[in-house]
Amino acid sequence: MAQQATLLVVDDEPINIKVIAEQLKDENYRIIMAKDGVQAMTLLEKSPDIYDAVLLDRIMPRMGGMEVLKNMKSNEMLKTIPVIFQTSKSEKTDILEGLQAGAYYYLTKPYEKETLRAVVKTAISDYNRYKSLSEKAKKTVDAFTLMTKGIFEFRTLKEGYNLATLLANVCPEPSKAATGLWELLVNAVEHGNLGITYDEKSQLNEQNQWNDEVERRLCLPENISKKVIVNFDRIDNEIKILIKDQGKGFDWNSYLELSPDRAFDNHGRGIAMAKMFSFDSIDYLGAGNEVIAVITAKK
Numbered sequence: 001m002a003q004q005a006t007l008l009v010v011d012d013e014p015i016n017i018k019v020i021a022e023q024l025k026d027e028n029y030r031i032i033m034a035k036d037g038v039q040a041m042t043l044l045e046k047s048p049d050i051y052d053a054v055l056l057d058r059i060m061p062r063m064g065g066m067e068v069l070k071n072m073k074s075n076e077m078l079k080t081i082p083v084i085f086q087t088s089k090s091e092k093t094d095i096l097e098g099l100q101a102g103a104y105y106y107l108t109k110p111y112e113k114e115t116l117r118a119v120v121k122t123a124i125s126d127y128n129r130y131k132s133l134s135e136k137a138k139k140t141v142d143a144f145t146l147m148t149k150g151i152f153e154f155r156t157l158k159e160g161y162n163l164a165t166l167l168a169n170v171c172p173e174p175s176k177a178a179t180g181l182w183e184l185l186v187n188a189v190e191h192g193n194l195g196i197t198y199d200e201k202s203q204l205n206e207q208n209q210w211n212d213e214v215e216r217r218l219c220l221p222e223n224i225s226k227k228v229i230v231n232f233d234r235i236d237n238e239i240k241i242l243i244k245d246q247g248k249g250f251d252w253n254s255y256l257e258l259s260p261d262r263a264f265d266n267h268g269r270g271i272a273m274a275k276m277f278s279f280d281s282i283d284y285l286g287a288g289n290e291v292i293a294v295i296t297a298k299k
Contacts, residue, residue, distance in 0.1 A: 005124045006030040006050050010040040010068065011057040011086070016109075020055065020086075023113045024120065037063025041071055048077035053123045055107075058087035058098070066101065073102045080130060082123040086111070095260040104269075118206045122267065133178040136165040150232040155193070156218060157211075160185035160228070167232060171239060172297045180278020183270035184243050184291060185228065190214055192245030192289055193226040201267055237297040242290065249287025256282065 007029045011017050017033050024031065032051075034040040037060055044051065054072070058065035065085060072078040082104035087094075095106055104126075105119045147170055154160050164185055168178035190196045194217040196204070204210040217223055231242040255271045262268040275282045279293045 004028060004030050005052040005128075006032060007120065007124075008032050008034060008040060008043060008051050008054045010034045010037065010054065010060070010065070012036050012060040013057075016057070016086075020116070023116050027117060027121070029120075036060045037065065037068040040068055044072065044078055044081075045075070048075070048081075051081055052127050053082045053084060053104075053120060055084045055086055055120065058085050058094075066098065069098065069101050069103060080127070082127050084119055084123055092260040096258065099258040099260070099269075114206060118208075121208065122205055129182065130175075130179050133161070133165055133168070133182060134175040136178075147232065148234045152230040152232070153227045154185075154230070155189070155227045157186060157189060157214060160189060163230065167230070167241065170232070170234070171295050176278050177295060180274035180293065181241070183274045183278075184282075184293060185230070187270065188228040188243050188245035188247075188289075188291075191250060192247030193228065194218065194223055195247060198268065202265055205267055239295040239297070241293045241295075243293070244290045247289050249289040252284040252288040252291075256284075 007024070009017050009020050009031055010033075011020075012035055014035075021031050021033075032043065034043055040054070040056070041063065044054075054068075056065045056068060065087070069083050069085075072081065072083065079102075083102065084105045084107060085098050085103045086107040086109060088109045098106065104123050107116060107119060152163055154163055161182065164178050164181040167181055168174040171177035190201070191198075194214060196213065196217070200213075201210060204213050226246045228246075229244045231240075231244075233240045233242075252271070255268070256275055258269060258272045258276075271282065274293070278295075280296045281292075281294045283292045283294075284290065285292065
């Protein structure tokens with residue numbers, strides 16, 4: 001049985017917290033409530049390891065949502081917990097400020113029940129995967145840290161997950177590298193080899209059917225032999241990882257930066273987040289079915 005996820009809901013309006021709790025009652029979350037940012041930070045700092053996501057109002061007395069977010073990102077124990085902003089502010093500059101500060105998603109009041117449920121579920125799922133990747137990266141066989149070159153092939157999500165943890169262990173900061181590698185590897189499978197479009201993934205996430213659809217497409221005759229090829233190369237203090245899928249490519253330009261236009265979608269931040277937090281650079285080649293990620297070890 002899966003462990004019950006814990007969600008911290010922060011809002012100065014009791015009715016808003018009540019509505020959120022009602023909308024999420026079927027999800028079996030443990031919901032802890034805070035009436036403002038000061039109380040939220042007290043709860044987070046007291047028990048940093050119990051929370052799986054924070055649903056945060058942006059405008060509150062005493063301490064607003066942006067200050068809470070910045071405090072969390074500067075705290076080693078809290079910085080990886082996904083923050084979902086719920087706000088009535090929908091100006092692009094405000095949204096971009098939150099995204100650049102590390103907000104996971106935005107929800108504009110009022111929002112639909114299904115949208116809230118999908119976003120919270122995705123945030124918690126991604127956080128659990130991050131924790132799992134980080135733990136597994138720490139346990140990878142130490143001999144692989146001696147690797148300077150390697151060529152790998154994989155086709156399934158599970159194989160990509162295992163490869164992400166393996167390669168992350170060779171990097172200077174395995175936890176940071178693991179999440180970025182996972183984003184690029186899963187993108188090569190789902191959008192590259194399997195041709196799942198952006199809109200299709202939005203719908204699949206909302207219906208909680210993304211993983212099932214990936215598994216279904218992996219078994220289709222036209223996809224059964226498709227692979228993702230990964231080249232690992234380390235020279236001195238620089239690591240280069242080339243990832244190539246067998247898809248048609250995609251228009252990657254708009255995904256390298258966080259976009260306010262996608263702030264309310266239930267996905268679409270992975271590449272930009274990988275560029276910001278996991279790698280020193282990400283460069284797509286040609287049509288977009290090849291990407292080079294670079295990590296430079298600090299001397």
